[in-house]
Amino acid sequence: MTGSNLDDVLVLIPARMASTRLPGKPLADICGLPMIVQVAKRAEEAAIGRVVVAVDDQRVFDVVSEAGFEVIMTRSDHQSGSDRIHEALQKVDPEGKAKIIVNVQGDLPTIEPETIRASLRPLEDASVDIATLTIEIDNEDDKTAPHIVKVVGSPLSGTRLRGLYFTRATAPYGKGPLYHHIGLYAYRRSALERFVSLGPSVLELRESLEQLRAVEAGMRIDAEIVDTVPLGVDTPADLEKARRILSARQA
Template sequence: MTTPASLSALVVIPARMASTRLPDKPLALIAGKPMIAHVIDRGMAAEIGPVVVACDHPDIKAAVEAAGGTAVMTDPDLPSGSDRVRAAAEAVDPQRAYDIVLNLQGDVPLIDPEAIRAAFDPLSDPAVDIGTIATEIRSEDGRTDPSFVKTVGTPIGERRLRALYFTRATAPTGPGPLYQHIGLYAYRRAALDRFVSLPPSSLEKRESLEQLRALEAGMRIDVGLIDSVPMDVNTPRDLEAVRAIFASRVSNPS
């Protein structure tokens, strides 16, 4: 399905200073720029709408503005990234000119802009409340690893699933591909409003997966399938790996 040219989104990047495994993560330098600046670049390259950072610390705001970006301070006591995304959207777009809000995580400096668009594209169907992405799990360890969140869905197009469930277990069983869910979401504005107003659901609490809250509430989530595996940065080791990738791109630009 082709996304109409008139469809656009407000891209919001939640960024928090608190990280137990990698302190001051948004400000970690990669190729001379803070990580958050690289993520802004990726969001802009997706070309689906303006990009704003929802942050909880003036140092992040200063780094974003130094990079030419827009930042909004949000309440550090908000319970989740989704709440921070909604708060930032309300602050920068109170007139609701944008019907879609895309939550782009602030620790994916290598994400392919095509992956961002793949989460956005399902909302060209007015029946879809939330768009997200997944990629095929190609390692045997990944099929059984509970840290690989599996998307269980029914195919509705060449590279599209309608989500039926998300789980840390190996599912579905039997032969065939398994898909790893990537936590990037494009919400219709009304769906985001509803989502953050709902209490955590029973399956959400059992699986520790907030997207199950939306499914249990009857919202429709469609999944764009991508080939890449976006790497998130959670530890000093992850950071060094990403720095090495950027360095190799500079030394081998082709």
């Protein structure tokens, strides 16, 4: 990102131990390393700034620390990843050195470092509060699937949208591309602090999409268009797929 340096950017990786579909998810073994360590390695490979893992369980804390990554303990009762990273931010950077906070979810062990770097690009525009990622949907079933969140956006260039709305519905109506939202965010520090101070909004609760809190508050979210969707590991089948992907890369 133009005008930024490694001191400006803080990558925070929230890791929550509780998972109904994949118990103990952060510690699941992927090619000889716990999943959360694999995610930390991808963030380190992105080489955009300091990397800190925010955990809520001593077992996860210990494995991350033993792997040589910076880790901070946070409360276990946070309702969202943004709340967890805000607590972590206050603890690891109380002096306010970091101006941009990148939230990389702790269940993305196969994410490409370049994908993480891409999240910073929309912040080159000073009017953007929050940056995120998206990809054009090419699967017809995904266009109507409620678990695939869509970005309704106004094109700014061939690689960027200005986010106007986010929805589980099939939108916008009519001919043209549909875009799948990838939930990786880069916040200006002031935007993150404002976001967590607002509390849940009406549309956020209705769609069960946290980013709508920012939209309803008039905050600007731009989405960078990328080429691949990072695999989010939520089930045993996802875990096996992640193992195959990383095994192939290491071969």
